[in-house]
Amino acid sequence: MSCSNLIYRINPIYCLTISNQSLRQPITGFVRTHHALEVVFHVTLSLLCLRSSMPQHKKKQALQLQKLYQHFAEHGFKQVGNVSHLTKAIGISRSLFYFYFEDTEDLLFQLSEYHKALLHEQHAYILSQGITHTQYLQRLVEHKDLYFFSIQCRRYAQEHPKIAEMFQMVLDTVDYENFQLFVQHYQLEGFSERAIKMLYSTFRGFWYDNSHYGSWDEARALDLAQQVNEMMILLRSRHQPEG
Secondary structure: OOHHHHHHHHOOOHHHHHHHOHHHOOOOOHHHOHHHHHHHHHHHHHHHHHOOOOOHHHHHHHHHHHHHHHHHHHHOOOOOOOHHHHHHHHOOOHHHHHHHOOOHHHHHHHHHHHHHHHHHHHHHHHHHHOOOHHHHHHHHHHOHHHHHHHHHHHHOOOOOHHHHHHHHHHHHOHHHHHHHHHHHHOOOOOOOHHHHHHHHHHHHHHHHHOOOHHHOOHHHHHHHHHHHHHHHHHHHHHOOOOO
């Protein structure tokens, strides 16, 4: 099996993801965790694949998948089973949709693989750079589609097992790291585990519920951060540290 075929079996558009985003970030220090090691493997493999030509139909498939990823990030998964709606939304024919995807189940599978690739890249960057909680929130602006796709996975997790699986990926990677950064940022180490989880759940729910795709920019993120700071002052007063 050629390198190109191997990477397509792993993720049909991972090469394009790497070429568009990952090469902009240093990979020094990725070996800090198992997740980071996995990303190093994928990045290295993808770099090798990029040296060979990517078939034109694969490039086109990758671009259509990216369009659908963005569409779901903005509008959610309510119409995920409606092929006519999806083809109209991204401007392709039904026949072309079925050329790229066997059916909507295959579409969800390919979206899941793409989402996983973006999450691993984001997770590895967090680990390698040692960023702060504030810097993490800033990255939510820079990676808008990843952020809102994750939000939509949370909102529609009960609608389909694959969507629930994609949200679990978020919880296991970037959300886990954000939880650790959140505890450090608000100095919650002395609080009970129950109180910390309640505070974080309140923060995350508020942040998600007040994030809107059309109005999302740095100013909105900073405004939400300020509101969270004020909210945390109040919540901390109600949940004092143990001991």
